[in-house]
Amino acid sequence: MSAGIVEEKSVTFEQGIRLDSGRILSPVRIVYETYGTLDSSASNAILVEHAWTGNAHLAGKYNENDLKPGWWNEITGPGRLLDTDRYFVICSNVIGSCYGSTGPASINPRTGKRYNLTFPVITVRDMVRAQKFLIEHLGIERLLSVMGGSMGGMQAQEWATQYPDSISSAIVLASSPRPSPQAIAMNSIARWAIFNDPNWRKGEYRQNPKDGLALARGIGHITFLSDDSMNAKFGRRFSAKDGFFDFFGQFEVERYLNYNGYNFVERFDANSFLYLAKALDLYDLSWGYDSMADALGKIAAPMQFFAFSSDWLYPPYQTGEVVDIMKKMGKEVEYHMIDSSYGHDAFLLEHETFTPLIRRFLEKAEAKG
Amino acid sequence: MSAGIVEEKSVTFEQGIRLDSGRILSPVRIVYETYGTLDSSASNAILVEHAWTGNAHLAGKYNENDLKPGWWNEITGPGRLLDTDRYFVICSNVIGSCYGSTGPASINPRTGKRYNLTFPVITVRDMVRAQKFLIEHLGIERLLSVMGGSMGGMQAQEWATQYPDSISSAIVLASSPRPSPQAIAMNSIARWAIFNDPNWRKGEYRQNPKDGLALARGIGHITFLSDDSMNAKFGRRFSAKDGFFDFFGQFEVERYLNYNGYNFVERFDANSFLYLAKALDLYDLSWGYDSMADALGKIAAPMQFFAFSSDWLYPPYQTGEVVDIMKKMGKEVEYHMIDSSYGHDAFLLEHETFTPLIRRFLEKAEAKG
Numbered sequence: 001m002s003a004g005i006v007e008e009k010s011v012t013f014e015q016g017i018r019l020d021s022g023r024i025l026s027p028v029r030i031v032y033e034t035y036g037t038l039d040s041s042a043s044n045a046i047l048v049e050h051a052w053t054g055n056a057h058l059a060g061k062y063n064e065n066d067l068k069p070g071w072w073n074e075i076t077g078p079g080r081l082l083d084t085d086r087y088f089v090i091c092s093n094v095i096g097s098c099y100g101s102t103g104p105a106s107i108n109p110r111t112g113k114r115y116n117l118t119f120p121v122i123t124v125r126d127m128v129r130a131q132k133f134l135i136e137h138l139g140i141e142r143l144l145s146v147m148g149g150s151m152g153g154m155q156a157q158e159w160a161t162q163y164p165d166s167i168s169s170a171i172v173l174a175s176s177p178r179p180s181p182q183a184i185a186m187n188s189i190a191r192w193a194i195f196n197d198p199n200w201r202k203g204e205y206r207q208n209p210k211d212g213l214a215l216a217r218g219i220g221h222i223t224f225l226s227d228d229s230m231n232a233k234f235g236r237r238f239s240a241k242d243g244f245f246d247f248f249g250q251f252e253v254e255r256y257l258n259y260n261g262y263n264f265v266e267r268f269d270a271n272s273f274l275y276l277a278k279a280l281d282l283y284d285l286s287w288g289y290d291s292m293a294d295a296l297g298k299i300a301a302p303m304q305f306f307a308f309s310s311d312w313l314y315p316p317y318q319t320g321e322v323v324d325i326m327k328k329m330g331k332e333v334e335y336h337m338i339d340s341s342y343g344h345d346a347f348l349l350e351h352e353t354f355t356p357l358i359r360r361f362l363e364k365a366e367a368k369g
Numbered sequence: 370m371s372a373g374i375v376e377e378k379s380v381t382f383e384q385g386i387r388l389d390s391g392r393i394l395s396p397v398r399i400v401y402e403t404y405g406t407l408d409s410s411a412s413n414a415i416l417v418e419h420a421w422t423g424n425a426h427l428a429g430k431y432n433e434n435d436l437k438p439g440w441w442n443e444i445t446g447p448g449r450l451l452d453t454d455r456y457f458v459i460c461s462n463v464i465g466s467c468y469g470s471t472g473p474a475s476i477n478p479r480t481g482k483r484y485n486l487t488f489p490v491i492t493v494r495d496m497v498r499a500q501k502f503l504i505e506h507l508g509i510e511r512l513l514s515v516m517g518g519s520m521g522g523m524q525a526q527e528w529a530t531q532y533p534d535s536i537s538s539a540i541v542l543a544s545s546p547r548p549s550p551q552a553i554a555m556n557s558i559a560r561w562a563i564f565n566d567p568n569w570r571k572g573e574y575r576q577n578p579k580d581g582l583a584l585a586r587g588i589g590h591i592t593f594l595s596d597d598s599m600n601a602k603f604g605r606r607f608s609a610k611d612g613f614f615d616f617f618g619q620f621e622v623e624r625y626l627n628y629n630g631y632n633f634v635e636r637f638d639a640n641s642f643l644y645l646a647k648a649l650d651l652y653d654l655s656w657g658y659d660s661m662a663d664a665l666g667k668i669a670a671p672m673q674f675f676a677f678s679s680d681w682l683y684p685p686y687q688t689g690e691v692v693d694i695m696k697k698m699g700k701e702v703e704y705h706m707i708d709s710s711y712g713h714d715a716f717l718l719e720h721e722t723f724t725p726l727i728r729r730f731l732e733k734a735e736a737k738g
Contacts, residue, residue, distance in 0.1 A: 021614035121614040181599035181622040185591045188623035196580045211565045230550035245390035245490040253550040254557035
């Protein structure tokens with residue numbers, strides 16, 4: 001069953017937070033949604049973390065006429081994996097984003113203007129720092145689980161290492177302890193595409209710089225898919241609308257990137273895109289520690305990792321390295337390498353490959369309390 | 370030994386050529402270089418094909434003070450693989466390029482203006498069609514060999530299928546019978562980057578649209594390298610010049626793409642880049658045939674193929690498919706899958722992995738005559 005009609009909530013922390021960069025961000029507003037009911041001992045809460053361009057709208061609809069449910073609707077609701085009859089499920093929009101939480105498009109109360117590029121560079125650890133305030137605000141000392149894919153998985157990893165005693169388990173899908181230079185290179189091209197757009201105006205635009213942002217998103221889509229999935233989806237088909245020898249003629253795959261790129265402009269802010277791309281590239285689980293092992297040594301909760309064989313953005317070997325170190329340390333860790341042709345996007349497309357495994361893992365965590 | 374001091378030559382074919390698109394390109398000028406001496410029976414000629422942004426300057430220097438020798442200088446010269454004491458080596462600039470052969474920046478004699486986007490869309494087969502005129506002009510009926518990497522390998526494949534009786538052997542490195550949608554997607558992003566540059570003006574620029582072209586080239590560099598080679602070359606090092614939390618701070622890999630992108634603007638024409646990117650994407654060895662097998666059935670000469678394990682632009686499985694079909698048909702074919710971390714660029718960087726194998730293959734072709 002679906003999570004039904006849901007509503008967006010928000011909370012503002014006037015004192016703000018001190019960021020990894022040393023700068024203070026204040027106030028910090030966080031937009032979030034919750035599904036299900038927190039039990040009397042506040043022990044059934046699961047925090048779900050969204051990816052790069054996601055938001056707090058995990059599941060359900062805002063009203064009867066709402067055509068599009070939340071982004072992980074298929075696994076959230078009564079009787080589903082994230083069973084809202086059983087769990088109190090929370091999803092919040094990360095800081096830096098443009099879906100209500102404080103980000104570059106927010107008004108800086110000290111100037112009365114949008115932050116734009118005066119917004120501080122934030123890290124994934126900063127996102128989680130802000131979430132900790134939210135969780136405390138909701139009266140939760142310890143989360144039953146924290147889970148997410150891609151950037152969401154990075155956040156789950158940060159919860160596990162930064163707040164080891166505040167979670168009973170963590171689930172990481174299609175993520176990385178630190179993206180490789182190839183992933184950084186792809187994001188750097190996306191940034192460059194926006195910087196090149198004269199309408200970007202160093203962040204001081206009134207309307208999204210659409211050509212640059214659409215192109216940047218097109219690059220993202222390439223990293224979300226795989227050679228296999230593109231072959232299955234598009235092959236080498238040439239757009240039927242175009243002549244094969246037209247200079248501007250497009251292959252189907254080209255048209256797809258274009259179409260999705262320009263659609264994205266309607267829903268996401270260019271500066272937020274840049275700040276979050278930066279957070280992804282800077283992400284290093286071991287940042288501030290002597291080594292990856294030193295960072296992973298902090299983990300107290302059981303962890304479950306999923307990697308997808310055709311994910312070339314965050315290839316399985318990266319998650320494999322984390323798991324190996326944890327195993328050597330005797331940490332409680334499960335690793336599932338799912339054979340999939342869907343690339344990075346598999347975590348959003350192939351629920352059936354991981355939901356039974358997560359269900360079992362969550363039940364174990366719940367039994368332990 | 371080096372090929373020494375060399376000079377650029379050219380020839381113009383006034384009658385022009387009929388292109389795959391059905392359009393006529395006339396006149397067709399071809400710039401080329403030759404090294405060594407054609408023997409009395411004109412049986413020692415090897416045609417070397419350049420890649421996307423290459424040119425006819427294969428080896429040697431233009432004068433004593435010339436700092437940069439030709440692009441495959443290391444393997445060309447007396448005693449080298451392409452032994453100029455033994456072979457008559459030819460390299461010509463492809464049509465559509467900007468190094469002297471007829472391309473979009475050439476003057477259309479019918480208008481007195483640069484072609485720009487009125488230049489016809491050309492194919493790899495068209496490039497080879499023009500080369501056939503050059504080879505005949507040089508008094509050569511049959512080439513001892515034709516060889517090249519990447520787009521150069523596509524040209525070698527076209528020689529083998531379109532002019533089977535005009536070659537005694539063909540050597541294909543790091544190439545593809547038809548690029549996959551992932552490769553097309555990367556090129557489509559590069560095209561898009563140029564289209565987005567307001568200075569491109571639909572091809573009617575006076576000066577290269579530098580931001581768009583540099584970005585397009587940056588994308589190319591990502592496809593030429595590999596995750597492994599980027600890890601070895603840059604890792605996750607952050608540029609020492611930048612602060613880690615600077616909005617415009619760059620990783621080393623990002624700086625590399627930027628630096629090489631802007632350097633490229635000085636040497637290559639944006640419209641040529643677009644036309645050749647298009648030719649790469651449209652490339653299909655089987656175009657006009659019922660099947661790949663039907664096309665490969667035309668081949669009469671022995672062929673040698675090299676693929677490089679970490680090449681994700683034209684992954685080894687693509688060459689493997691061609692080789693499998695040829696073997697089933699009983700064609701004379703050699704396939705070497707070279708284990709390399711250098712990605713697509715391996716064919717320009719790791720000569721030692723393939724030169725002994727090519728030497729042996731060439732000697733066999735020579736012995737057969």
